[in-house]
Amino acid sequence: MSHKKKTAVVTGAAGFLGSHLTDRLLKEGYKVIGIDNLLTGSVHNIEHLAGNADYKFIHHDVTEFIYLPGEVSLVFHFASPASPIDYLKLPIQTLKVGSLGTHNALGLAKAKGATFLLASTSETYGDPLEHPQKETYWGNVNPIGVRGVYDEAKRFAEALVMAYHRYHGMDTKIVRIFNTYGPRMRLEDGRVVPAFIGQALHGEPLTVFGQGQQTRSFCFVSDLIDGIYRLSQSDYHEPVNIGNPAEMTIMQFAEAILRITGSESKIDYRPLPADDPKVRQPDITLARKLLGWEPQVPFEEGISRTIEYFRDFLRIPA
Numbered sequence: 001m002s003h004k005k006k007t008a009v010v011t012g013a014a015g016f017l018g019s020h021l022t023d024r025l026l027k028e029g030y031k032v033i034g035i036d037n038l039l040t041g042s043v044h045n046i047e048h049l050a051g052n053a054d055y056k057f058i059h060h061d062v063t064e065f066i067y068l069p070g071e072v073s074l075v076f077h078f079a080s081p082a083s084p085i086d087y088l089k090l091p092i093q094t095l096k097v098g099s100l101g102t103h104n105a106l107g108l109a110k111a112k113g114a115t116f117l118l119a120s121t122s123e124t125y126g127d128p129l130e131h132p133q134k135e136t137y138w139g140n141v142n143p144i145g146v147r148g149v150y151d152e153a154k155r156f157a158e159a160l161v162m163a164y165h166r167y168h169g170m171d172t173k174i175v176r177i178f179n180t181y182g183p184r185m186r187l188e189d190g191r192v193v194p195a196f197i198g199q200a201l202h203g204e205p206l207t208v209f210g211q212g213q214q215t216r217s218f219c220f221v222s223d224l225i226d227g228i229y230r231l232s233q234s235d236y237h238e239p240v241n242i243g244n245p246a247e248m249t250i251m252q253f254a255e256a257i258l259r260i261t262g263s264e265s266k267i268d269y270r271p272l273p274a275d276d277p278k279v280r281q282p283d284i285t286l287a288r289k290l291l292g293w294e295p296q297v298p299f300e301e302g303i304s305r306t307i308e309y310f311r312d313f314l315r316i317p318a
């Protein structure tokens with residue numbers, strides 16, 4: 001007798017994280033309906049799913065009403081421009097997908113009696129005055145700054161999710177995602193990982209913003225997705241940080257990229273963008289306790305796999 005598969009909906013399904021999440025859900029035995037308007041996502045990320053009977057892709061903008069027939073047990077809301085360059089270029093779309101898009105995705109989950117998981121962000125902490133950042137920290141965000149369109153949209157989204165949980169009794173989860181890297185990032189999305197790898201592989205100077213003394217903590221995508229999947233199966237409703245606490249300066253990151261690619265690129269110092277957080281490191285005590293989760297992939301290994309992906313993508317021989 002065949003066991004009926006559960007259906008999960010992923011918004012932002014053609015994005016970096018949405019596509020990896022989809023792969024994991026299919027592996028766990030879900031049917032997946034992916035929704036994306038391809039504003040910053042790419043069909044390249046989901047090409048490998050063509051012909052998979054358990055996968056269906058819908059080209060749709062989730063800021064418009066989402067209609068889906070049939071049963072759904074999980075809704076993952078991952079649609080949003082997510083790199084600083086993207087949300088600076090797409091400020092209104094970013095605000096709309098975090099607000100109207102979250103509302104529609106919650107409405108879908110409510111209509112289906114489904115569990116809902118919001119992809120939130122470490123940007124809710126802004127330029128943090130607490131370090132490392134625990135979930136209990138309320139953040140230091142400039143609402144009218146250039147990053148405000150993303151930070152405030154995600155903060156509004158968190159408030160909306162908690163309201164649906166409290167007032168409609170819905171089963172909801174919120175993950176605060178810290179800097180994540182891996183295959184399927186967009187080369188031109190402006191983020192430091194694809195930017196430096198692309199520059200190093202092309203022998204162009206690495207564009208370090210400011211003096212490169214700001215810090216980030218980079219998590220390999222398979223670790224992040226594992227944390228998110230575990231959270232989706234938990235019964236915890238408040239935000240949970242998922243990220244890798246291994247923190248480094250952007251300068252150290254640039255040096256690592258030069259060393260691992262063997263590139264002789266120089267460093268080109270550029271002005272620091274407005275409101276660029278000076279430090280960022282997740283406190284993952286809660287995820288460890290609640291989900292028995294912590295990152296497994298060491299930086300050298302994850303970054304080597306990512307470099308390999310970009311070499312392939314750019315057809316640059318090793």
Ligand code: UDP
Nearest residue numbers: 084190191192193195207208209214250276
């Ligand atoms: N950064 C950089 N050079 C680049 C792109 C980014 O020095 O070409 C810096 C940026 O100023 C920030 C850090 O790298 O401090 C991470 O930037 P990213 O855009 O990846 O994401 P963020 O963590 O700021 O959201």
